[in-house]
Amino acid sequence: MDVVLTIAGSDSGGGAGIQADLKTFQELKTFGTSVITALTAQNTCGVQGIYPTTPEFVAQQMTSVFQDFNVKALKTGMLFSTEIIETVARILQQQTAHIIVDPVMIAKGGAALLQDDAVHALNTKLLPLATVLTPNIPEAEVISGVKIRNEQDIFNAAKRILQLGVKCVVMKGGHFEEADTATDTVFFENGSSFSMETKRINTKHTHGTGCTFSSAITAFLGRGFTLHESIVEAKKFVQLAIEHPLNIGHGHGPTNHFAYQELRGIYEVMVHETK
């Protein structure tokens, strides 16, 4: 059994954060462990409160997990503050597991899940350790300093991000709402790249899509899939999860973490890859 880890915030509504990550890990047949950086009082309508963990207690949780388990791959999600990022990065320096960084900044309803002054620590302390970074468009703009309006901007932003020491960056296209497709473009440090295109689903139930996608990459990498296979298979996982919503809650509902196992083979997911 491959052990994987999420270092992220708790979502009391169950659709994003630690809860989305552990559900995804379980569906993908890995043993999920967790380090909680903050509690959020949250539901599908928004974030009602945030209660961060102390950096010392984040460190204590990480030590408990690493002392007992051979963690094959791990992801980070909501990290909230400079102090938590610095603590996480310091401990991760001694680890050999694949590190997937989902640079969570703003919840879908607009609440800040990362303090503004923490971007510097993210860029300089954590990103140099990352195997994969999975920014959405607004996050890629903040990290790179490049305003993104078209494909050339995506390329320029990715180039800047790779210069920070990330080995692979997946630029997620979920926020291009006027497009017919949901296209994510993957750039590697050796200069190669490819795009993954799926049909865009017209839905407001996208709470936790980014968490689900990055935890699926983590699970597949933890099981020994290649980087390319892990990213493409994670795209299928999130596509099925968005395409078959559960219709829970009154706002932006969660995605369906059961869909990949239950519907794979019944509904074939077309991930159109281009170089």
Ligand SMILES: Nc1ncnc2c1ncn2[C@@H]1O[C@H](COP(=O)(O)OP(=O)(O)O)[C@@H](O)[C@H]1O
């Ligand atoms: N409406 C949609 N239809 C299909 N795929 C989507 C849709 N919205 C987002 N995705 C996909 O979900 C994943 C998460 O993307 P995104 O929503 O941009 O991230 P985040 O949750 O971090 O804002 C990406 O693979 C993206 O292409």
Ligand SMILES: Cc1ncc(COP(=O)(O)O)c(N)n1
């Ligand atoms: C605790 C927590 N972590 C992350 C997100 C972002 O969710 P999304 O995946 O929709 O960007 C969230 N809303 N809450």
